[in-house]
Amino acid sequence: MTGSVVLVHLAGAIALLLFATRMVRTGVERAYGDALKQKLRGTMRNPLLAVLAGTGLSIAFQSSTAVTLLVGSFAGAGIVSGMAGQLAVRGAEIGSALVVKLLSFDLSLLVPVCIAAGTVMFMATERRDWRQIGRILVGVGLLILSLEMIGEAAEPLRESRLLPVIVAYFASDPVTAFLLAALMTWLFHSSIAAVLLFVTLAERGFIPPELGIVLVLGVNLGSSVIAPLLTRGAAPAVRVVPVGNLLMRGAGSIVMLTLFLVFKPPVGMLGAAVSDQIIHAHILFNCIILIAGIPLAGLVYRASQAIVALGGGGEKAGSLADAELSALDEAALATPSLALANATREVVQVCETVEIMLTRVIELYEHADQDKIDELAALDDRVDRRHAAIKLYLAKIAPAELTQAEALRCQELLGACVKLEQVGDIIVRNMLAHVQKKLDRGLTFTDEGWRELTAFHHVVLTNARLAFNVLVSRDAETARQLVQEKDRLRALEKQASQSHFERLREGTAKSVETSSIHLDTIRDLKQINSLLASMAYPALEEAGLLTGTRLKAV
Template sequence: MSGSVVLVHLAGAVALMLFATRMVKTGVERAYGDVLRHRLRNTMRNPFMAVLAGTGLAIALQSSTAVTLLVGSFAGSGIVSGAAGQLAVRGAEIGSALVTKLLTFDLTLLVPVCLVTGTVMFMATERRDWRQLGRILVGIGLLVLSLEMIGQASEPLRDSEMLPIIITYFAGDPITAYLLAAFVTWLFQSSIAAILLMAALAGRGFIPPELGVVLVLGVNLGSSIIAPMLTRGADAAVRVVPVGNLLMRGVGSVVMLILFMIVNPPLGLLGATASDQIVNAHILFNVIILMAGLPLAGLVYRGSEWIVKLGTKPEPVDPFAVTELSALNEQALDTPSQALANATREVVRVCETVEIMLKRIIELYESADEGKIKALAALDDRVDRKHAAIKIYLAKVTRNVMTEDEALRCQELIGACVKLEQVGDIIVRNMLVHVQKKLDQGLEFTPEGWRELSAFHASVLANARLAFNVLVSRDAETARQLVLEKDRLRDFEKETSQKHFLRLRDGTPKSIETSSIHLDTIRDLKQINSLLASIAYPVLEEQGLLSGSRLKAS
């Protein structure tokens, strides 16, 4: 077999490994992303739990970079402290290394089991969670299969005359080998894929252990560069955690490379084979960085803040810029009536932001670009911040003695704020995903399908405005109208779905291509409408106009 054919086979096997890794990551994000993010938020206040949370999330997502980006966004929003974010990233690196170790075992039997089970689960049902679980299983099967393919594709290299020369050169030039490994990892966008490739080649005797350790250190440098590169256009607060990871892991790899070249320690303790030694060296390096990172987390975070600030150009000051003021006046907390009025003003501002998001999302379905998508996602961050601030403010209000009406109004505002935050999440985490899919795949709705979606969205937007009015006016008739609209929209949804299925039956190509986006969007809009309609329930209950969960006949 010629050298070019061998390289083609090897490239194909590596490509399958990268695809399978991404497939598993995407499946986990879609099926369990919200749950994992929520639990990560709640556990990162304790340093030890932050490390464990980062480890678990990296194992689930098959990517320490994904965890770094997620934790960076949390730190940028003020949800977690910077030091806790650094520790979570340290744990993520351990989790990523453990995944690599697990995949080096003989998992041949998993290939047919995962492929068959995953395919059946994906094709036998329309349930979103089961289909994503099927996607994960297929991805795991393909990942293990790709490792076997790498081994088989590299087998002919044993007879190569050039390979020993290349290996000898890199063994004698560790700095070049270190930088090459960093570049390959950055190219792969995955340290797991890079380490697995090196372990597979070492298992065939192509990479000696000493060179393997140097390559492992280069992989860790390359992996630490990925997140700062991906966030270079983000807000300064978001970039601090990725830069801190680069300081710890990247600089740590340089220090360890220098020490390794000077001391030249025996590698027998790392394992019996070259493959085991490479993977165990990767785990050991990240454990050392974790141990060093525990006492240095605060210092590293302050250093990364300084670096980010140094590279950030100051924004030009607009003397006529309007500063957004908060209505949550702490001095009014002792007077519940005034405090509740302040909270109402702030909730109304959240309503305005949600209305903008709901109005713009349908525009993105028709014409979207990356800038507009990021701008809409930023609005959800604003909703989350205000939602958190309002809940804390109202919790402080409840420390004072309140009348029954004031207590009910406080609960009503908290409930409305929670529902508004959920609406924002649906728009960003569900509907924006549909927009991105439509943009990436260049899909187009049929004229009939687009008219149905637009009409359904217009009804939801009109109901949103009714809900916001009810929140302020507490008018019983408007509240009753809003709940009646919920019933009408349910019938509208059935009618729209039936028309869509008729187009599918007729084999309309555009309907087939956009079917999942169309139906998922209708479902999301219906869920948004239900959340907004429930804002009217406290008013109707107070007026005695609800019987259980249904309106009384007038």
């Protein structure tokens, strides 16, 4: 087998590894993301529980970066403190290392079991939770399969004359090897994938133990850079946690590399096999960072705040984000196809604004703040301005120049704008009024009631994203799924209302105090979902999947 063919096989196996890791994370986020987020919110006030929560979330999401971004957003919203957030991230790094240890065992039998069971669960039902569990199982199966493929693809390299030269070079130049591992991890956007790749190659005898330790330290540097880069345009409060992680983990990896090269400690204590030594070094490093991070948490937090304030990028990014750019080019009106494309781009921007409003409003229910309420209300003005501009723009297109398909698209965009404006009005006039009432009276939901509200909101937010996708793609299958979710939400509403009235009958004080807010919020979210689901009707009608009435024939 030629070297180019070996590299093609190896590249395909690595690509499958990255895809499978993302597939598992996506399935977990869609199936259990809201519940896990709520669990994190409730435990972040206790330092020990914050570490444990971060560890658990990292194992579930298969990504410490995802947890870092999540905790950073919580810190930015004032839900958790920056110091508690940094401790949660420390736990997330340990959880990420434990995932690598778990996947290092011989799990080959799980490949056919997970793929077969996951495929059956995904295709045999339309229930979202079961389909996402199926997605997770298929992802786990593909993840294990990709590790086997990497090992098989690398096997011909044993006969290579060039590989020993390359390995010897990196072994003699640990700084370059360290930086290369950091770059690979940044490109992968996954420390788990990077460490698993090195572990698999070490099992085949391609990586000596000392070089493996250096590569693991480089992985930790690369992983610590990802979140700060992804949040570089975010608000300063959001960036503090990722920057603090970079200070601890990134700087810690450089310090540990220096100590390792100076003192050259024996690596045999980490395990008998090179692969075990690499995994255990990864776990040990993150445990050391956690232990060192506890007494240094206050210092690191203040230093990260100072760095973010010194950069000042967040404020500039915010002012640029406030600038409104319009896609409604008057010169394109003479070409209806271009004009409709411009209008579609503008409607997509309205969708993004509505999604921000829908995402942020539930956070205000838990941690209301008058300034944030005013900021959210101001977004509705943006929606109204864009809605009016889109209507005027589409009205300027001469009807005689439109084909039948273009005329239908024009009506679809107008209808979508009207629905999006109505959604914005419901959020601002109804839901923000509930938030204000809750804030003024100092009310709190019961734990069960809050879980019901957030779960209901999560379903509506997911359906909103489906609706926005349908508006652009006009995919009939996605549109059908969106309308089916409308029926599911109706059942969830009945279940939530029954649970709420049961708590009222039991005389739960908090339930009585927040009863109207709870029921009105459920009603508003259901109305929002109905408006957004109706955006799927044009795509269904075009595909011949829409009936004239839901009434049974008599």
